[in-house]
Amino acid sequence: MIRAYYTAVNGATGNQNYLDVISNNMANIQTEGFKKSKAEFSDLLYTNIRGNEGEITNLKAGSGSRLNKSDVNFQQGALYSTGVQTDFAIAGDGFFAVQFEDENMYTRGGSFKATNVDGEIFLTYQGGYVLNDEEEPIILENGADNISVGVFKFANNSDLAQEGSNLYRVINEDAEYSMSEDSRVMQGFLESSNVDMAEEMVRLLTIQRSFQLNSNVIQTADEIEQTINSLSR
Template sequence: MRALNSAVTGLQAQQTAMDVIGNNIANVNTDGFKASRTDFSDLFYQTLQGGTDNTNATQVGYGVKVSGVSKDMSTTGETTTNVPTNLFINGEGYFIVSTDSASHTAGSTTNSSGATVADYYTRVGNFQKNASGYLVDANGNYVMGMDATSLAAYQADPTSLPTLHAISLIGATFHPTAAGTSTSSDVTVTANTNISDLTINSDGTISGTIGSSTGTFEYGTSNGATTASASDPIIVALATFPNDGGLSQAGNTSFTQSVSSGSPTYIQASNGNSTTLISGALEQSNVDLAREFTNMIVTQRGFQANSRVITVADSLLEEIVNLKRS
């Protein structure tokens, strides 16, 4: 009896939908979490009788399947944390974090030393400065930056991919920005340098105060940016994708590039685009609890209905068996 098989496919599909709903609700307070939605499609059909000029074809379906799980990549509001190294992306783009601190060409799987490196993309700017001076995320991955020279070359020729550098203030050059200040006033940041009022600006550059001077942090030869020129500020790197809904989820609110997402485009906030960075804030989860609870009820009823089909089909088969006995 086809109804039994169709109902089983219905139970399996509704179970998958409930798994997705449960994961969404579990992450209602996870910073930067993107909710998912289960997509269904019907299975193949058996044609019992072909159609004619006067009658339609008689076809019976074989149930339902999960055709995919779509991600809702919409952006919600921010949560204020007042932590200056926490960042909220106001607009398009993803932060780039890496498993290794060595510089490497964007998109490469090996760093400048030939070691394996993996880049991840995330909307969660829950960053902090570690004991070595590097900016890292909550998972210990290194936040990647670009230097202006490499970025400018990439913008002029997109085939010339920029070089990504782990952002480290130790070894960087601090350039006071007071009027008339020359490069002779620059300071090389060391582990013992006392930095106050550290701020990541809306364009991804980094500023702060050393002593009585306020200024910006620039790349130096000792902190990775061999392509940087004089007065090249450290820039927090961002990436955009043709289809960010096609990104592969890697856990820890991070994504990896996939065939569906397309190749990333590397950008600086506020540089020819409307994206800005907001310091001291994190992106909220985009889970809508009201919608999830509604979907849960619908899914539960769908599961119950398919269970009922199995019960009824079983009763019909029992009647047929009883007819044989009589």
């Protein structure tokens, strides 16, 4: 029963972590340019089962599973027109770059703002400066017409990690990027989240059932242990 108890606890913990991933996806279904995450699990330690006389058999018992990592699905969402001149979307691969005080960060969200900073109008996002293809902050000198926003394409998108506020941080010091030549910047458009609500609901129901099953195993194992302890007194 000890094995059943700890295996079920591991399963319930994995279910909770998976639920956190699903909840974050569902919470951002209306966030422009948001990319959903997918949980990846790995098996925990397997041990050989011993026979009645203590000999090792070919049978193995698992110890459950754990959340190994959460991968971001960078599949493009649908583009839709807003008519707002400071809204931008990328048709194709790549990211917009946003300069903050400490570092540059990246996003697929394009709901930018025209912000007055010391008398000059900058294109900003989440408090940072949106960069052009020369990696310089964009100044709106002649209004919002014909703004040239840079699109930065990474050799490997796994070099980026979600930071929050619809931004990505570079986590690999050797990450390589270039200015995308085959992607198209669409002014007056935004990109929808790529979260599929129906898909997330199916996963949510599956996780709820799995969590309930693990909870029942934990309760049953605990009751059996209590019965055994009472009989041994």
